Amino acid sequence: xxxxxxxxxxxxxxxxxxxxxxxxxxxxxxxxxxxxxxxxxxxxxxxxxxxxxxxxxxxxxxxxxxxxxxxxxxxxxxxxxxxxxxxxxxxxxxxxxxxxxxxxxxxxxxxxxxxxxxxxxxxxxxxxxxxxxxxxxxxxxxxxxxxxxxxxxxxxxxxxxxxxxxxxxxxxxxxxxxxxxxxxxxxxxxxx
Amino acid sequence: xxxxxxxxxxxxxxxxxxxxxxxxxxxxxxxxxxxxxxxxxxxxxxxxxxxxxxxxxxxxxxxxxxxxxxxxxxxxxxxxxxxxxxxxxxxxxxxxxxxxxxxxxxxxxxxxxxxxxxxxxxxxxxxxxxxxxxxxxxxxxxxxxxxxxxxxxxxxxxxxxxxxxxxxxxxxxxxxxxxxxxxxxxxxxxxxxxxxxxxxxxxxxxxxxxxxxxxxxxxxxxxxxxxxxxxxxxxxxxxxxxxxxxxxxxxxxxxxxxxxxxxxxxxxxxxxxxxxxxxxxxxxxxxxxxxxxxxxxxxxxxxxxxxxxxxxxxxxxxxxxxxxxxxxxxxxxxxxxxxxxxxxxxxxxxxxxxxxxxxxxxxxxxxxxxxxxxxxxxxxxxxxxxxxxxxxxxxxxxxxxxxxxxxxxxxxxxxxxxxxxxxxxxxxxxxxxxxxxxxxxxxxxxxxxxxxxxxxxxxxxxxxxxxxxxxxxxxxxxxxxxxxxxxxxxxxxxxxxxxxxxxxxxxxxxxxxxxxxxxxxxxxxxxxxxxxxxxxxxxxxxxxxxxxxxxxxxxxxxxxxxxxxxxxxxxxxxxxxxxxxxxxxxxxxxxxxxxxxxxxxxxxxxxxxxxxxxxxxxxxxxxxxxxxxxxxxxxxxxx
Amino acid sequence: xxxxxxxxxxxxxxxxxxxxxxxxxxxxxxxxxxxxxxxxxxxxxxxxxxxxxxxxxxxxxxxxxxxxxxxxxxxxxxxxxxxxxxxxxxxxxxxxxxxxxxxxxxxxxxxxxxxxxxxxxxxxxxxxxxxxxxxxxxxxxxxxxxxxxxxxxxxxxxxxxxx
Numbered sequence: 001x002x003x004x005x006x007x008x009x010x011x012x013x014x015x016x017x018x019x020x021x022x023x024x025x026x027x028x029x030x031x032x033x034x035x036x037x038x039x040x041x042x043x044x045x046x047x048x049x050x051x052x053x054x055x056x057x058x059x060x061x062x063x064x065x066x067x068x069x070x071x072x073x074x075x076x077x078x079x080x081x082x083x084x085x086x087x088x089x090x091x092x093x094x095x096x097x098x099x100x101x102x103x104x105x106x107x108x109x110x111x112x113x114x115x116x117x118x119x120x121x122x123x124x125x126x127x128x129x130x131x132x133x134x135x136x137x138x139x140x141x142x143x144x145x146x147x148x149x150x151x152x153x154x155x156x157x158x159x160x161x162x163x164x165x166x167x168x169x170x171x172x173x174x175x176x177x178x179x180x181x182x183x184x185x186x187x188x189x190x191x192x
Numbered sequence: 193x194x195x196x197x198x199x200x201x202x203x204x205x206x207x208x209x210x211x212x213x214x215x216x217x218x219x220x221x222x223x224x225x226x227x228x229x230x231x232x233x234x235x236x237x238x239x240x241x242x243x244x245x246x247x248x249x250x251x252x253x254x255x256x257x258x259x260x261x262x263x264x265x266x267x268x269x270x271x272x273x274x275x276x277x278x279x280x281x282x283x284x285x286x287x288x289x290x291x292x293x294x295x296x297x298x299x300x301x302x303x304x305x306x307x308x309x310x311x312x313x314x315x316x317x318x319x320x321x322x323x324x325x326x327x328x329x330x331x332x333x334x335x336x337x338x339x340x341x342x343x344x345x346x347x348x349x350x351x352x353x354x355x356x357x358x359x360x361x362x363x364x365x366x367x368x369x370x371x372x373x374x375x376x377x378x379x380x381x382x383x384x385x386x387x388x389x390x391x392x393x394x395x396x397x398x399x400x401x402x403x404x405x406x407x408x409x410x411x412x413x414x415x416x417x418x419x420x421x422x423x424x425x426x427x428x429x430x431x432x433x434x435x436x437x438x439x440x441x442x443x444x445x446x447x448x449x450x451x452x453x454x455x456x457x458x459x460x461x462x463x464x465x466x467x468x469x470x471x472x473x474x475x476x477x478x479x480x481x482x483x484x485x486x487x488x489x490x491x492x493x494x495x496x497x498x499x500x501x502x503x504x505x506x507x508x509x510x511x512x513x514x515x516x517x518x519x520x521x522x523x524x525x526x527x528x529x530x531x532x533x534x535x536x537x538x539x540x541x542x543x544x545x546x547x548x549x550x551x552x553x554x555x556x557x558x559x560x561x562x563x564x565x566x567x568x569x570x571x572x573x574x575x576x577x578x579x580x581x582x583x584x585x586x587x588x589x590x591x592x593x594x595x596x597x598x599x600x601x602x603x604x605x606x607x608x609x610x611x612x613x614x615x616x617x618x619x620x621x622x623x624x625x626x627x628x629x630x631x632x633x634x635x636x637x638x639x640x641x642x643x644x645x646x647x648x649x650x651x652x653x654x655x656x657x658x659x660x661x662x663x664x665x666x667x668x669x670x671x672x673x674x675x676x677x678x679x680x681x682x683x684x685x686x687x688x689x690x691x692x693x694x695x696x697x698x699x700x701x702x703x704x705x706x707x708x709x710x711x712x713x714x715x716x717x718x719x720x721x722x723x724x725x726x727x728x729x730x731x732x733x734x735x736x737x738x739x740x741x742x743x744x745x746x747x748x749x750x751x752x753x754x755x756x757x758x759x760x761x762x763x764x765x766x767x768x769x770x771x772x773x774x775x776x777x778x779x780x781x782x783x784x785x786x787x788x789x790x791x792x793x794x795x796x797x798x799x800x801x802x803x804x805x806x807x808x809x810x811x812x813x814x815x816x817x818x819x820x821x822x823x824x825x826x827x828x829x830x831x
Numbered sequence: 832x833x834x835x836x837x838x839x840x841x842x843x844x845x846x847x848x849x850x851x852x853x854x855x856x857x858x859x860x861x862x863x864x865x866x867x868x869x870x871x872x873x874x875x876x877x878x879x880x881x882x883x884x885x886x887x888x889x890x891x892x893x894x895x896x897x898x899x900x901x902x903x904x905x906x907x908x909x910x911x912x913x914x915x916x917x918x919x920x921x922x923x924x925x926x927x928x929x930x931x932x933x934x935x936x937x938x939x940x941x942x943x944x945x946x947x948x949x950x951x952x953x954x955x956x957x958x959x960x961x962x963x964x965x966x967x968x969x970x971x972x973x974x975x976x977x978x979x980x981x982x983x984x985x986x987x988x989x990x991x992x993x994x
Contacts, residue, residue, distance in 0.1 A: 011525065029565060088856075148926040148927050535967050576931070
């Protein structure tokens with residue numbers, strides 16, 4: 001047999017270390033991704049307004065369009081503003097939860113009727129009940145962009161000073177109210 | 193009864209896969225000929241079993257057996273017959289079965305055409321392929337069984353996703369999978385070589401056509417996806433750097449590096465370890481791509497439904513297969529390195545640069561695709577990484593590569609005088625610059641990009657022609673390998689024209705039109721003739737009529753559609769396209785605006801067909817190279 | 832799998848399909864009118880680099896969603912107010928976060944993204960240079976001071992295999 005080949009040096013240790021780190025990092029990232037993909041809120045866009053002042057909206061009231069109502073009128077106490085429309089199926093799903101929460105009279109619940117015909121909206125409220133302290137109508141979607149609204153339903157919690165403290169995208173459930181909304185409310189009320 | 197038979201066939205295939213891997217691999221290690229001999233028959237048996245299962249699933253679709261859950265989810269009583277065949281791979285479980293079928297086809301092909309190789313090599317290669325089979329078959333059997341029953345059987349199925357009810361879309365997965373999975377062959381060779389501790393140039397020569405064919409099919413698969421997105425989605429784009437598109441592009445980039453590296457290793461014995469690493473990387477990226485698409489890790493309009501349990505399963509396999517291969521590589525590769533010397537100015541250096549640039553591009557695509565997930569994991573918020581990033585970085589990385597292409601074939605191996613290829617090419621570089629300047633001044637818009645596209649394409653074309661001229665003057669003989677290279681490199685030039693010029697020159701106008709109105713876009717005139725309703729086999733559509741004139745002469749009557757599918761109410765736009773060699777005209781329907789008026793999108797897309805023509809040429813080049821009979825001469829000396 | 836699980840799965844699939852049709856209001860979808868080609872071109876380039884917040888992965892230019900149309904209208908209005916491209920992007924980022932940008936910002940948290948490939952390229956070039964230097968030195972050593980061909984290099988190429 002021929003002479004054995006001369007001993008060759010191994011791969012440079014630097015390369016092995018970098019390679020190993022990269023591989024472990026990649027698998028770790030994939031693991032995170034898989035675990036995260038099961039979460040229902042995976043695709044939800046977090047609000048860019050948290051901790052910032054709520055938009056200074058001024059809109060006609062749905063039930064009396066001659067009256068203008070705005071953010072300034074709400075200052076002094078926290079409020080929950082709920083974006084909805086009569087064309088939105090999921091809004092119907094969250095309606096009982098929202099109504100139950102409104103009945104606790106913990107905070108004012110303001111309705112933000114987005115891109116809706118007033119007659120349709122009024123009919124919807126007649127049919128399913130009106131849990132709202134007041135409903136403002138944004139038929140043209142003037143302020144929706146300022147709120148960072150991407151769809152309905154969405155709910156924002158604004159504190160007494162007019163800062164946005166919490167946002168939820170999608171229909172509210174009892175679970176969400178209990179585990180997310182109420183704790184934030186508690187924090188707000190303790191701070192006052 | 194038949195679906196249960198299908199299930200049994202899959203389980204049997206899994207058992208055979210275990211036999212195909214354990215016995216031959218152990219046999220090769222111990223020199224046990226009987227065990228090694230199991231490899232070939234096991235491959236054939238697997239093909240028969242999986243093909244049988246596939247046939248049974250196809251039958252379930254054709255017969256519309258809604259008691260099979262997968263059929264109920266992906267079919268519908270109104271689904272036309274041709275789509276019933278293709279619906280087999282319409283969603284996760286079925287496409288996975290197609291994947292496994294392709295794997296068994298490649299495996300059987302290797303078993304059939306490897307008579308010239310030593311038994312130990314064949315045993316190891318088929319054994320490794322068997323291991324991969326085990327991964328996918330067990331994934332199917334335990335988590336993604338296409339033959340699961342749904343009882344009581346629903347009266348009506350959900351329907352095949354309307355996006356997929358199109359011939360182009362349906363061929364795209366099979367082509368893609370042939371390519372993706374084909375990389376298992378060079379991968380298996382690499383593992384076999386590492387296990388053996390020895391690489392013989394003859395076996396590498398044998399594996400080259402397989403790699404080329406796989407890469408060519410992957411090219412066609414990607415090109416079909418791009419072409420489909422263009423005519424089906426109607427927004428006129430042909431590539432969006434969507435995560436799933438990137439998942440198929442990454443193995444393509446590394447595959448391109450691999451085929452070049454294999455050439456160097458085969459002819460010069462150099463870069464053994466780089467070639468092996470690239471082979472492992474190419475297949476690893478194929479697996480990663482499969483994982484990304486099926487696990488729900490990345491959101492994309494393209495991905496299959498997410499299921500974390502499945503995701504974990506594939507991830508575990510991924511980690512095992514890739515981690516194991518890399519570990520083996522670290523332990524064994526240095527022994528194989530040949531270290532044959534070469535000078536700075538040599539084709540070897542150019543090949544190293546080629547590998548570097550393609551790999552860097554792949555790394556960039558991987559980084560950009562995973563970055564949103566990484567940012568999320570590190571709590572850096574939700575960021576988006578889209579075409580502006582990928583497009584810019586890709587051009588930056590590919591520009592040096594395009595500049596080097598003409599030098600490759602004209603530079604000698606091992607040692608060359610740097611001045612020689614430079615002198616040969618310099619006048620042609622000058623001509624390319626002149627052409628680019630002319631393009632710059634002639635372009636109605638997007639001048640810089642147009643000039644860049646013309647410069648790059650002209651440079652590559654002229655450089656390749658210079659090579660042809662050199663060969664003709666020398667002895668006029670062109671091996672299939674050279675011919676393939678010429679075709680593929682010209683394909684690159686054609687692609688560059690398409691990609692850069694369409695971006696620079698395309699025009700989009702969004703207008704509201706009433707029947708009878710016309711709009712002018714450059715030399716084209718669009719006359720809207722109204723919309724009427726049409727009924728299809730399983731949809732209702734609004735069909736528009738738009739007459740297009742070019743320089744006042746009638747060019748085409750286009751029929752953009754908006755289809756509402758009966759099953760889910762999903763609305764699909766089908767653009768009306770007139771295909772031209774030098775420009776496409778594309779019209780898509782927007783929303784009805786009341787009063788017979790419609791919103792229309794009018795596109796003029798110059799040179800867009802060149803994108804796919806270029807890709808097709810690249811694929812053709814790969815196939816022509818694969819056909820070189822030299823690769824089949826394995827037993828030429830000794831033995 | 833059990834019957835109940837099957838039924839639940841099918842129900843889930845149906846529910847997912849229903850939710851996938853996003854809750855979007857109807858509204859004015861008429862195309863925007865531009866004052867001139869330059870404005871149209873600027874608008875198209877700007878919206879191509881912005882992301883539709885309601886879609887899976889589509890640019891603001893391509894999306895048919897009502898929110899996207901509203902955002903496009905807003906972008907055009909901002910353009911006409913004289914705002915620069917950067918200001919318009921900032922306007923949207925303030926409301927929707929960086930998610931809305933397809934071209935990531937150049938910030939501390941995106942350094943890895945923008946400079947990573949460059950670093951990889953540099954590191955790779957360094958590695959290539961090292962390899963080439965080593966091999967070239969070996970070649971020079973083998974072939975002797977007068978540059979004779981290295982011993983062991985194939986003399987007569989077999990057919991065209993040398994190519």
